[in-house]
Amino acid sequence: DGGITQSPKYLFRKEGQNVTLSCEQNLNHDAMYWYRQDPGQGLRLIYYSQIVNDFQKGDIAEGYSVSREKKESFPLTVTSAQKNPTAFYLCASGPPDNYNEKLFFGSGTQLSVL
Amino acid sequence: DQQVKQNSPSLSVQEGRISILNCDYTNSMFDYFLWYKKYPAEGPTFLISISSIKDKNEDGRFTVFLNKSAKHLSLHIVPSQPGDSAVYFCAARPGGNDMRFGAGTRLTVKP
Numbered sequence: 537d538g539g540i541t542q543s544p545k546y547l548f549r550k551e552g553q554n555v556t557l558s559c560e561q562n563l564n565h566d567a568m569y570w571y572r573q574d575p576g577q578g579l580r581l582i583y584y585s586q587i588v589n590d591f592q593k594g595d596i597a598e599g600y601s602v603s604r605e606k607k608e609s610f611p612l613t614v615t616s617a618q619k620n621p622t623a624f625y626l627c628a629s630g631p632p633d634n635y636n637e638k639l640f641f642g643s644g645t646q647l648s649v650l
Numbered sequence: 651d652q653q654v655k656q657n658s659p660s661l662s663v664q665e666g667r668i669s670i671l672n673c674d675y676t677n678s679m680f681d682y683f684l685w686y687k688k689y690p691a692e693g694p695t696f697l698i699s700i701s702s703i704k705d706k707n708e709d710g711r712f713t714v715f716l717n718k719s720a721k722h723l724s725l726h727i728v729p730s731q732p733g734d735s736a737v738y739f740c741a742a743r744p745g746g747n748d749m750r751f752g753a754g755t756r757l758t759v760k761p
Contacts, residue, residue, distance in 0.1 A: 540731040542693075545691075550747050554651070569749075571751070576659065576680075576753055577753055578652075578654070578656075578752050578754055579694075579739065579749040579751035580751075581748065581749070581750075584748075594748075609732075626693055626694070628693075638671060638684055638696040638699060639696075639749060641686075641693030641695070642693050643691070643692050643693045644691065644692065644693050646691070
């Protein structure tokens with residue numbers, strides 16, 4: 537059963553703590569993405585990766601870091617430098633360099649600050 | 651800088667009637683447009699798309715219209731069903747891998 541799996545579904549972060557959100561896909565997609573959703577603001581692009589060992593910053597990359605060591609995995613770390621991390625985080629994947637293709641989304645991770 | 655705008659945060663319609671969701675964009679480089687449907691605590695799911703070479707695309711009860719000169723697109727749902735109640739996101743791509751989303755419109759279809 538192909539798809540994108542995000543974990544955990546809910547995550548709490550303490551002040552000054554780094555946390556990592558997991559995203560795994562078995563769709564054999566080369567491109568993967570991280571979006572952040574805030575109420576009333578839609579989805580904003582944090583980082584994306586078109587191929588293993590390569591990634592680019594999106595519109596709001598400050599305070600976040602990513603890695604792409606495997607095609608299937610694209611973890612997102614929310615660092616202590618991200619001062620307003622509370623949001624719903626969505627991971628997506630899709631074929632690379634083919635803009636007439638839709639993205640497939642995971643079910644999301646809700647991150648809250650304690 | 652919101653390049654994709656959905657100015658109506660919510661819409662309520664009666665079951666069986668038409669739902670019209672609107673979206674405006676500012677970037678003339680956008681040439682591929684999509685609509686996604688999202689339920690609470692879930693990821694968005696693809697609904698329908700349209701390329702800029704077309705002005706209409708239809709899939710069952712869902713039709714997307716594109717007016718390039720006005721930089722406007724709309725999603726029509728006919729007839730609306732209670733199961734259509736969700737948040738609908740408009741998205742646009744300027745080529746490559748960069749997809750921009752609007753803020754979403756919450757549709758409520760009343761029985």
